[in-house]
Amino acid sequence: MPQKALTLYELNSLVREVIESTFDHAYWVEAELSEAREVRGHCYMELIQKDLFSPTPVARASAKCWKTSWSKLRPKFESVTGQPLHAGMKVLLLVEPNFHEAFGFSWIVQDIDPTYTMGDMARKRQEIIHQLKAEGVFDIQKELQIPSFAQRLAVISSENAAGYGDFCSQLEHNDYGFKFYPTLFPAIMQGEQVEPTIIASLNQINRQIHRFDVVVIIRGGGATADMSGFDTLALAENVANFPLPVITGIGHDRDESVLDMISNTRVKTPTAAAALLIDNLANVWKHIENLQNSITTQVTQHMIQEQSRLDRCSERIPLLFSMVKTRQEARLERLSSQITNNTKSHLSAQQQRLLLITTGIRPLIERGMLNERHRLDQLSIRLNAVDPKLLLKRGYSITTLQGKTVRDPSQLQPGDEIETRLEHGTIHSIVK
Amino acid sequence: MATETKYENAIRQLEDIVEKLENNELDIDEMSKQLKKAQQLIKLCKDRLTKTDAEIQKILSDE
Numbered sequence: 001m002p003q004k005a006l007t008l009y010e011l012n013s014l015v016r017e018v019i020e021s022t023f024d025h026a027y028w029v030e031a032e033l034s035e036a037r038e039v040r041g042h043c044y045m046e047l048i049q050k051d052l053f054s055p056t057p058v059a060r061a062s063a064k065c066w067k068t069s070w071s072k073l074r075p076k077f078e079s080v081t082g083q084p085l086h087a088g089m090k091v092l093l094l095v096e097p098n099f100h101e102a103f104g105f106s107w108i109v110q111d112i113d114p115t116y117t118m119g120d121m122a123r124k125r126q127e128i129i130h131q132l133k134a135e136g137v138f139d140i141q142k143e144l145q146i147p148s149f150a151q152r153l154a155v156i157s158s159e160n161a162a163g164y165g166d167f168c169s170q171l172e173h174n175d176y177g178f179k180f181y182p183t184l185f186p187a188i189m190q191g192e193q194v195e196p197t198i199i200a201s202l203n204q205i206n207r208q209i210h211r212f213d214v215v216v217i218i219r220g221g222g223a224t225a226d227m228s229g230f231d232t233l234a235l236a237e238n239v240a241n242f243p244l245p246v247i248t249g250i251g252h253d254r255d256e257s258v259l260d261m262i263s264n265t266r267v268k269t270p271t272a273a274a275a276l277l278i279d280n281l282a283n284v285w286k287h288i289e290n291l292q293n294s295i296t297t298q299v300t301q302h303m304i305q306e307q308s309r310l311d312r313c314s315e316r317i318p319l320l321f322s323m324v325k326t327r328q329e330a331r332l333e334r335l336s337s338q339i340t341n342n343t344k345s346h347l348s349a350q351q352q353r354l355l356l357i358t359t360g361i362r363p364l365i366e367r368g369m370l371n372e373r374h375r376l377d378q379l380s381i382r383l384n385a386v387d388p389k390l391l392l393k394r395g396y397s398i399t400t401l402q403g404k405t406v407r408d409p410s411q412l413q414p415g416d417e418i419e420t421r422l423e424h425g426t427i428h429s430i431v432k
Numbered sequence: 433m434a435t436e437t438k439y440e441n442a443i444r445q446l447e448d449i450v451e452k453l454e455n456n457e458l459d460i461d462e463m464s465k466q467l468k469k470a471q472q473l474i475k476l477c478k479d480r481l482t483k484t485d486a487e488i489q490k491i492l493s494d495e
Contacts, residue, residue, distance in 0.1 A: 298453035
């Protein structure tokens with residue numbers, strides 16, 4: 001016999017009663033969000049639990065948060081995590097079961113613990129960082145240098161958002177008049193499409209890499225938006241390994257996303273990125289001006305030195321010349337007077353000599369004469385002494401034969417005619 | 433990237449010239465030659481920073 005049938009309402013009420021009596025309090029549950037959407041102020045979520053080894057969830061449930069609660073919970077959640085609720089997040093929820101005869105079963109969210117989600121986000125981020133370090137790519141972007149003349153920019157940003165427009169405008173109207181050449185490679189900057197679209201843009205840039213100096217990834221500011229898309233391993237690896245320096249300005253003002261950690265330079269906003277690039281050129285400009293000034297100063301200084309050197313030399317020339325002139329004149333003077341003096345003294349000496357000789361001559365001559373006279377006198381005396389007349393006077397006689405004096409009688413022949421001179425005459429005789 | 437660009441090379445040449453001047457390595461003739469070169473390099477770099485590619489092309493084709 002068939003039992004009495006219940007109405008559906010009655011059946012459901014039974015279920016409701018059982019549930020209400022079994023679950024007399026709220027439970028904290030850990031789950032992953034596969035979906036989260038806000039409709040008219042209420043938040044509708046799909047919760048799942050995934051098994052490590054299979055892609056199919058082992059548990060699934062719906063959860064709702066009514067507007068009255070959600071209006072408080074949402075700001076609390078977002079202020080701690082910096083992100084809105086979105087698929088893929090792990091959450092810790094305080095839920096109460098609700099079974100309504102008409103609407104079926106659902107968990108009602110009373111509270112949410114954002115630190116759990118933070119913890120999970122942090123954990124995921126740490127895993128990625130770890131992996132990147134193990135691959136040795138965590139720091140490699142930092143080894144690149146933004147070039148001095150970084151003007152050709154490959155910009156990855158959302159096509160429509162204000163970020164890119166402001167960025168370009170700032171670059172175009174910079175105070176220094178520097179020229180930049182930005183090219184947009186559009187990508188989706190929030191949600192799940194972040195990773196694939198940015199990677200696609202990077203690949204595109206890579207194909208024309210010689211046309212660019214740096215890559216800039218920027219995202220307009222605004223309300224806290226879904227940044228989780230930037231915390232993926234694939235994106236980080238792509239950026240880390242990129243051959244040009246990557247500047248990221250994706251608008252995080254709290255914890256850095258992994259992308260910010262591995263990029264070459266991180267700034268907070270697109271404005272800051274533009275300012276960085278402008279400052280970079282300003283530094284180069286300043287450096288050039290410093291070099292220019294150095295060169296000018298150095299050259300001017302050297303020219304002044306050379307000019308002084310020239311001036312000094314040319315100043316000294318007349319002086320030196322007159323010194324030389326004076327010296328030479330003095331020398332000439334000296335020599336001239338030396339010549340004069342020497343000549344004079346020479347003349348004087350000669351004159352003296354002459355005088356000496358002259359005065360000496362007379363006495364000498366006189367003496368000489370005297371001597372000669374004496375000599376003559378002596379000779380005369382001697383002569384006189386041997387004057388035959390004296391002999392004759394004394395009574396001697398001289399006999400001559402034909403004029404020759406006879407000293408030896410043997411010379412005479414009888415018959416010779418001889419003459420014998422006496423003091424007072426001559427005897428003519430004939431030898432017998 | 434690894435290789436210097438034309439402009440970075442220009443800056444390095446300028447730094448070189450300054451060093452030579454500071455060390456008094458240049459005589460007057462050499463100094464005037466280097467000064468001329470420096471002026472060209474400075475103009476090259478400054479133009480690169482503040483003139484558009486189009487303007488630079490025009491300047492180069494006018495020279």
